[in-house]
Ligand SMILES: [Fe+2]
């Protein structure tokens with residue numbers, strides 16, 4: 001008999017408590033204001049009559065700028081994410097403590113990145129604010145209806161966010177930006193560990209149902225910011241730069257997490273669980289081929305561009 005989502009939430013609560021303690025022991029307090037070079041700031045036009053932003057103000061290359069905006073807008077949608085996980089995991093007991101702790105940590109990310117970009121004039125603050133309004137007004141709704149699917153989703157998504165922040169920092173060519181994004185990426189990694197360990201415990205409680213949830217999520221995974229205006233075009237720019245692409249998604253996000261859960265070594269799967277694992281296997285093989293083709297074409301394009309110069 002498959003466990004109900006309510007039974008699973010109840011059975012997982014002691015694991016949440018253990019993981020919370022582990023998380024709190026590992027998490028390092030940090031201060032967004034220390035990561036922002038305030039002395040570089042100057043007034044903008046409007047209330048203080050300074051200079052409006054212009055393209056030449058930014059020292060950050062185009063692709064990294066696009067990625068910074070996508071990452072920041074994604075962080076900005078925190079109220080919707082909070083709503084989603086609070087509705088699924090609840091606000092009581094250890095689950096509730098985690099939901100609120102996680103929300104408080106995530107809230108630093110948007111604040112810190114926005115301050116950094118505004119002070120250093122890395123992006124157009126007017127366009128950024130309009131994009132934030134448009135993006136947040138859409139809200140965010142999880143594609144996934146069950147607690148297990150949502151747990152699987154955040155396990156991958158936190159790691160995806162970690163990789164994306166870290167590689168955006170590197171691509172920025174800006175030491176301060178890289179330092180800040182590395183700091184944020186370290187938070188995302190701890191979030192990933194929390195969710196990944198919980199899902200590992202869910203595998204022990206109900207392997208077949210958990211396997212199905214993992215396959216459902218891996219085969220339909222979208223980044224949390226995928227609803228934003230121009231996301232397809234922006235993600236192509238980000239992929240072409242090698243900040244986040246299908247190769248990284250497969251090798252650095254999906255596979256390490258799947259390996260940690262040992263999904264391909266699990267015994268005791270049957271029925272739909274076994275079927276889900278076969279579907280997952282086929283999907284990963286197909287994705288690997290698509291990723292290889294993408295990288296090959298990107299290398300050809302780069303070689304052609306280099307030859308032209
Ligand atoms: Fe974040």
Ligand SMILES: [Fe+2]
Pocket residue numbers: 106158161187188191
């Ligand atoms: Fe996170």
